[in-house]
Amino acid sequence: MRTIRIYHSGPLTAGTEIELEAQAATHLTRVLRVQHGTELMLFNGDGHEYRAVISRIQRNHAWATIEDAQIIDRESPLNITLCQGVSRGERMDYTIQKAVELGVTAILPIFTERGAVQLKEDRLEKRIRHWRGIVSSACEQCGRNRIPVIESPTSFDTWISSQDMPALKLTLDPNASSTLGSLQPGHKQILLLTGPEGGLSPREIELSYQHGFHGMRMGPRILRTETAAVTALSIIQNLYGDLG
Numbered sequence: 001m002r003t004i005r006i007y008h009s010g011p012l013t014a015g016t017e018i019e020l021e022a023q024a025a026t027h028l029t030r031v032l033r034v035q036h037g038t039e040l041m042l043f044n045g046d047g048h049e050y051r052a053v054i055s056r057i058q059r060n061h062a063w064a065t066i067e068d069a070q071i072i073d074r075e076s077p078l079n080i081t082l083c084q085g086v087s088r089g090e091r092m093d094y095t096i097q098k099a100v101e102l103g104v105t106a107i108l109p110i111f112t113e114r115g116a117v118q119l120k121e122d123r124l125e126k127r128i129r130h131w132r133g134i135v136s137s138a139c140e141q142c143g144r145n146r147i148p149v150i151e152s153p154t155s156f157d158t159w160i161s162s163q164d165m166p167a168l169k170l171t172l173d174p175n176a177s178s179t180l181g182s183l184q185p186g187h188k189q190i191l192l193l194t195g196p197e198g199g200l201s202p203r204e205i206e207l208s209y210q211h212g213f214h215g216m217r218m219g220p221r222i223l224r225t226e227t228a229a230v231t232a233l234s235i236i237q238n239l240y241g242d243l244g
Contacts, residue, residue: 004032004040005143007136012042012050017065025062028054040064043139045147047071074143076103078241079189080233081167085112085196086153087225092117095226096131100138100148102233103241107135109153114198124153160207167191169213172228173205176215180235190236194229 006024020028028034034054042050048069056063082099086092086109099107109131111117119127131150139147163169168187170180172194193200193208200208209215218228237243 004038005140006040006042007140008042008044010044012044012048012066012069014050014066014068017055017063020062020064026060028062029057029060034062042066043145045145047073047145049145072145075146076237076241077188078103078237080104080236081106081108081191082229082233083108083110083159083191083193084229085110085194085200085225086115086117087196088117091197091226093134095229096134097138098230099233100135100144101142102230102237104148104233106149106151108151108159110156110159111153112156112196112204113201115196116198128153156204160211163211170216171200171205171208171213172218172232173200173215174217174222176217178214178216180216180232181239183239185240187240192232192236194232195225197225
């Protein structure tokens with residue numbers, strides 16, 4: 001049977017009993033229908049896995065006793081920040097989920113000229129919480145014990161003006177002459193800029209070049225925003241990271 005992995009946002013210590021968070025407890029009791037003594041693996045983003053067993057169940061509440069902890073490192077050797085133009089609903093959700101599975105360190109949602117998503121403050125906060133839930137769920141599935149950061153969304157112009165950090169900076173541009181395979185190995189810190197459904201505007205692409213980004217094309221076909229990000233991350237991890 002596949003090991004049940006549950007994210008818990010609070011502290012975890014071997015030899016203690018904790019009450020699992022409401023969403024996790026509901027999933028365990030209603031969906032998986034776990035019983036007293038069921039084994040599971042807990043993690044909270046500190047790099048450890050905590051072996052635990054269900055110790056109590058009361059309706060939709062569940063408690064687990066933590067038996068031991070061990071450091072398990074499944075992180076990529078690359079420090080990748082995905083700078084993603086905010087796309088609609090399920091497309092953005094899919095991009096975030098797969099980016100986590102592919103080992104990104106952080107995801108920065110960016111509001112771009114051609115982006116169709118405009119969020120007021122209250123809706124933006126709700127969306128950020130939704131995205132963070134996708135991140136933790138993806139970590140449960142793929143075995144990561146550190147949680148990638150969802151950074152605060154920002155406008156393209158505000159973000160690009162601050163891009164002076166040393167890193168390999170890449171812009172996905174269908175009109176670029178270079179490909180990801182032409183990059184020289186050895187880069188460990190990478191910023192990957194991808195556009196929303198309508199792509200980055202010519203002005204945004206040019207601004208990225210002025211701030212040290214290198215244009216990269218993904219082949220002769222135009223890819224959807226979620227396909228482009230996932231494909232680029234897969235290529236980068238295969239060539240320079242820990243895939244393949």
